[in-house]
Amino acid sequence: MSLNLKIDKSIDEAVYFQLYQQIRELIKNGALEGDSKLPSIRVLSKELGVNSVTVVSAYNMLEKDKLIYKREGSGTYVIPKGGDLFLNSEQPIYFEPGELDTDFEYGDEYIDFSTSAPDPILFSIKDFRHIMNEVLEEDGAKAFMYQRSMGYTPLRNALKDYAKGYGIDCTPDDVYVVSGAQQGIDIIAKALVKSGECVFVESPTYSGALAAFKSRGAKLVEVPLQEDGPGIKELDRLVKLFKPVLFYAMPNFHNPTGSIYSERKKKYMLLLAKKYDFRILEDDYSGDLNYTDSKLLPVKAYDNNDRVIYLKSFSKIFMPGFRLAYMVVPEDIRKKAADAKIASDISTSGLMQRILCKYIENGILEKHITYLRKEFSIRYLEMVRGVKKCLRGASLFEPKGGLNLWIKLPEGVASLKLYERCKEKKVIFSPGTFYYNDERGQSYIRMSFAATDIEKIWTGISIISLEAEKLRT
Amino acid sequence: MSLNLKIDKSIDEAVYFQLYQQIRELIKNGALEGDSKLPSIRVLSKELGVNSVTVVSAYNMLEKDKLIYKREGSGTYVIPKGGDLFLNSEQPIYFEPGELDTDFEYGDEYIDFSTSAPDPILFSIKDFRHIMNEVLEEDGAKAFMYQRSMGYTPLRNALKDYAKGYGIDCTPDDVYVVSGAQQGIDIIAKALVKSGECVFVESPTYSGALAAFKSRGAKLVEVPLQEDGPGIKELDRLVKLFKPVLFYAMPNFHNPTGSIYSERKKKYMLLLAKKYDFRILEDDYSGDLNYTDSKLLPVKAYDNNDRVIYLKSFSKIFMPGFRLAYMVVPEDIRKKAADAKIASDISTSGLMQRILCKYIENGILEKHITYLRKEFSIRYLEMVRGVKKCLRGASLFEPKGGLNLWIKLPEGVASLKLYERCKEKKVIFSPGTFYYNDERGQSYIRMSFAATDIEKIWTGISIISLEAEKLRT
Numbered sequence: 006m007s008l009n010l011k012i013d014k015s016i017d018e019a020v021y022f023q024l025y026q027q028i029r030e031l032i033k034n035g036a037l038e039g040d041s042k043l044p045s046i047r048v049l050s051k052e053l054g055v056n057s058v059t060v061v062s063a064y065n066m067l068e069k070d071k072l073i074y075k076r077e078g079s080g081t082y083v084i085p086k087g088g089d090l091f092l093n094s095e096q097p098i099y100f101e102p103g104e105l106d107t108d109f110e111y112g113d114e115y116i117d118f119s120t121s122a123p124d125p126i127l128f129s130i131k132d133f134r135h136i137m138n139e140v141l142e143e144d145g146a147k148a149f150m151y152q153r154s155m156g157y158t159p160l161r162n163a164l165k166d167y168a169k170g171y172g173i174d175c176t177p178d179d180v181y182v183v184s185g186a187q188q189g190i191d192i193i194a195k196a197l198v199k200s201g202e203c204v205f206v207e208s209p210t211y212s213g214a215l216a217a218f219k220s221r222g223a224k225l226v227e228v229p230l231q232e233d234g235p236g237i238k239e240l241d242r243l244v245k246l247f248k249p250v251l252f253y254a255m256p257n258f259h260n261p262t263g264s265i266y267s268e269r270k271k272k273y274m275l276l277l278a279k280k281y282d283f284r285i286l287e288d289d290y291s292g293d294l295n296y297t298d299s300k301l302l303p304v305k306a307y308d309n310n311d312r313v314i315y316l317k318s319f320s321k322i323f324m325p326g327f328r329l330a331y332m333v334v335p336e337d338i339r340k341k342a343a344d345a346k347i348a349s350d351i352s353t354s355g356l357m358q359r360i361l362c363k364y365i366e367n368g369i370l371e372k373h374i375t376y377l378r379k380e381f382s383i384r385y386l387e388m389v390r391g392v393k394k395c396l397r398g399a400s401l402f403e404p405k406g407g408l409n410l411w412i413k414l415p416e417g418v419a420s421l422k423l424y425e426r427c428k429e430k431k432v433i434f435s436p437g438t439f440y441y442n443d444e445r446g447q448s449y450i451r452m453s454f455a456a457t458d459i460e461k462i463w464t465g466i467s468i469i470s471l472e473a474e475k476l477r478t
Numbered sequence: 479m480s481l482n483l484k485i486d487k488s489i490d491e492a493v494y495f496q497l498y499q500q501i502r503e504l505i506k507n508g509a510l511e512g513d514s515k516l517p518s519i520r521v522l523s524k525e526l527g528v529n530s531v532t533v534v535s536a537y538n539m540l541e542k543d544k545l546i547y548k549r550e551g552s553g554t555y556v557i558p559k560g561g562d563l564f565l566n567s568e569q570p571i572y573f574e575p576g577e578l579d580t581d582f583e584y585g586d587e588y589i590d591f592s593t594s595a596p597d598p599i600l601f602s603i604k605d606f607r608h609i610m611n612e613v614l615e616e617d618g619a620k621a622f623m624y625q626r627s628m629g630y631t632p633l634r635n636a637l638k639d640y641a642k643g644y645g646i647d648c649t650p651d652d653v654y655v656v657s658g659a660q661q662g663i664d665i666i667a668k669a670l671v672k673s674g675e676c677v678f679v680e681s682p683t684y685s686g687a688l689a690a691f692k693s694r695g696a697k698l699v700e701v702p703l704q705e706d707g708p709g710i711k712e713l714d715r716l717v718k719l720f721k722p723v724l725f726y727a728m729p730n731f732h733n734p735t736g737s738i739y740s741e742r743k744k745k746y747m748l749l750l751a752k753k754y755d756f757r758i759l760e761d762d763y764s765g766d767l768n769y770t771d772s773k774l775l776p777v778k779a780y781d782n783n784d785r786v787i788y789l790k791s792f793s794k795i796f797m798p799g800f801r802l803a804y805m806v807v808p809e810d811i812r813k814k815a816a817d818a819k820i821a822s823d824i825s826t827s828g829l830m831q832r833i834l835c836k837y838i839e840n841g842i843l844e845k846h847i848t849y850l851r852k853e854f855s856i857r858y859l860e861m862v863r864g865v866k867k868c869l870r871g872a873s874l875f876e877p878k879g880g881l882n883l884w885i886k887l888p889e890g891v892a893s894l895k896l897y898e899r900c901k902e903k904k905v906i907f908s909p910g911t912f913y914y915n916d917e918r919g920q921s922y923i924r925m926s927f928a929a930t931d932i933e934k935i936w937t938g939i940s941i942i943s944l945e946a947e948k949l950r951t
Contacts, residue, residue: 120624122623125618125620125623127619128622138607141603145598145603146600146797149601149798149799150593150598150798150799151593151793151799184657184801184823185823187821187822187824188823191821191822199695213820213821213824216817216821217821217822220668220818220821222672222673324619324622325624325824326622326623326827326829328823328827344689347660347686347689348664348689348690348693349660349664349822350657350658350660350823351658351660351798352801354799354800354827355799356799357827
């Protein structure tokens with residue numbers, strides 16, 4: 006294949022830069038399509054009569070621009086253009102997540118579509134006070150002692166039954182209490198991932214997980230999502246190519262897109278995990294918030310070969326301030342997980358564990374989840390209506406569950422710019438760039454309705470729509 | 479130097495094993511003294527007319543037995559025998575901490591000298607309930623939302639003043655709230671230590687810290703402690719040899735020995751840290767529990783060059799169940815520490831932070847610490863009296879502060895065996911093996927008096943003494 010590149014050594018422009026510009030143009034104008042293979046460095050330098058370092062420099066610049074990518078042992082390829090809500094691109098990209106920026110402190114005057122933590126108004130302080138007092142009467146200061154690192158035994162018992170309600174058959178010994186889902190991810194990274202090993206993550210995905218894996222020195226590989234999970238052929242290819250030790254996935258109401266893996270894909274993932282000996286870390290942060298009548302099981306419910314570590318946060322269906330989540334951990338990695346937990350923070354607050362235990366035992370948690378599901382389903386419908394009605398030119402996926410809408414912005418509206426504009430008007434959301442490592446995120450925003458009532462939903466969407474219109478013109 | 483080794487190829491014993499046995503004997507009977515240099519593999523194999531692999535095998539076995547050690551780029555040396563309460567040995571040893579085993583669940587029928595968490599009886603549930611209700615009234619469900627990852631702002635303000643009371647001059651921006659000191663260690667390990675880099679730890683030391691550093695793939699080097707901190711020459715030598723990135727130290731009432739660094743050594747450590755560009759992670763878990771009138775400052779109070787990360791637990795002077803500690807972090811590593819915190823668990827419980835904040839603001843924490851100091855100082859004196867009176871042949875260091883006594887057992891009494899025997903009699907303590915990676919720990923036990931009243935102290939020591947007597951005969 007010849008690219009018809011022309012190098013002019015007489016002009017005052019470095020040769021590598023001429024090369025870079027010309028290939029860049031070929032990609033931008035579509036002459037070089039997605040997944041086209043570029044000539045090897047040796048071939049191209051020979052063809053053009055330039056030093057191989059020159060070609061390497063040009064390719065490096067193109068890679069930095071996220072225009073081309075290297076496949077190990079295969080060559081250099083053009084990255085296909087993104088385009089729709091879900092990527093159909095075939096290329097794996099090593100993630101380099103940007104700066105973490107989850108440390109806002111916005112006042113009450115903001116309409117906050119960025120947090121997926123429930124509205125405090127939905128939480129009953131009366132119930133909490135009642136349960137807290139019960140715990141203090143029964144256990145007194147004992148509740149303030151160190152706990153066993155895997156968790157308070159009665160709570161682990163209760164969680165075993167709780168997990169059964171989601172189709173997960175386990176014993177109390179399989180259950181580990183952790184201080185929130187982020188810690189669960191960090192513990193599993195510590196237990197299973199060594200520096201240089203490969204971890205699969207969905208694309209887009211939750212940046213907190215990326216941070217934990219990056220901190221272990223993991224090589225991160227993106228698995229592009231379709232509406233019903235990763236492409237089977239694509240997943241096959243990536244697994245063979247990169248031999249991951251772990252796949253971090255959110256198969257039900259994925260964050261940020263809201264997509265749900267089909268049952269077939271859930272099962273296929275398990276098959277691959279068995280065949281190629283990797284684990285799946287299933288982050289089920291909002292599987293219980295299903296607004297339809299159809300049953301939705303976690304991947305763990307189908308797991309007969311101890312492939313899945315199941316991770317369930319209570320931050321979205323209870324309150325994040327409890328800092329509580331639990332994991333169901335396969336027997337052969339229990340010891341490693343326990344050591345990692347001790348190294349992380351010894352044990353989780355015994356007081357909070359006792360309180361959650363009572364919430365579960367006396368049925369208040371279940372009632373609370375039912376209440377949240379009802380409340381959130383109303384907000385969900387309003388959000389969908391609002392976006393469809395007001396946000397001209399946007400498209401959205403309707404997950405019928407979870408806490409987020411993933412919205413593709415109208416052509417020409419960049420999410421970071423829209424974010425800055427709306428912030429001035431006291432409306433915030435999560436720009437897509439939080440979930441991608443590159444410019445692809447500029448086309449999307451994530452709007453959560455966990456902390457916004459119906460009035461705020463309509464006011465907020467109106468303001469966002471107005472700002473988006475201004476950016477289009 | 480010739481060792482007069484004799485290899486007999488006619489007998490039915492592998493040559494490497496003959497070699498191993500003979501050198502072992504020379505070390506055991508003292509013919510080869512501590513820190514003697516062994517012949518190089520090349521020299522010895524030539525001298526004996528054996529394959530170099532044979533010598534390597536013998537040396538490897540001796541190293542496994544902790545009889546010899548390698549100094550990088552220098553050769554192989556004999557490890558000096560331990561002997562007294564504090565090691566005077568000159569050799570660095572790479573730690574390979576044994577199994578973590580902090581996950582006991584002993585009932586109330588046990589006399590527990592192993593935990594250094596305060597007796598629940600010393601904690602006022604009434605105060606707690608009062609403060610908790612105040613927080614709920616003021617902030618309601620807001621207290622259950624995510625917090626800023628560096629901590630709840632009013633608490634950071636209060637902690638800045640609190641730190642000032644210990645001679646530490648800082649701003650609220652320097653203060654980071656973490657979920658217990660173990661998490662602080664883990665976060666600093668994540669922020670500062672890359673795989674293969676060298677971290678100094680005291681010998682003996684707290685095994686939870688070792689777990690966090692090991693998890694990062696750090697190379698751990700022991701710094702032997704004298705009664706008043708590390709030997710200055712020795713520390714000098716080790717720093718030059720190993721170029722650490724971090725020194726994890728407990729300069730006031732060290733765990734487990736109770737030793738206190740002299741002011742001169744505290745300052746010298748800072749000097750070295752500046753000269754050789756490493757940081758000190760100062761774990762001040764019980765510096766406030768000083769039972770004398772002499773003022774005791776943390777190393778951080780002398781730090782003019784941002785060398786020290788100061789870490790203060792509230793588990794020993796408040797209750798561990800709060801899972802609260804704070805750090806004072808130099809400005810140039812703040813961003814890294816913040817990222818590591820987010821990757822670890824996003825943020826610490828806002829409810830608990832608000833409660834601690836009120837405890838500090840209304841002066842109850844200070845009163846509580848004064849109360850604990852008085853109570854613990856009585857227990858401390860009884861412990862010292864009891865051990866001196868009952869435990870024949872034991873020696874102990876009298877720290878006059880903190881929560882632990884470090885006791886050298888009578889000759890012939892191994893700590894693990896004593897532990898097993900006492901456990902049967904419902905008395906537990908921490909065997910020295912928790913704080914060493916090898917047999918040296920067998921000579922020591924750590925007895926904490928945080929959770930034992932005077933009656934338990936005397937009963938417990940009597941039982942331990944009886945069992946120790948039985949083991950001697």
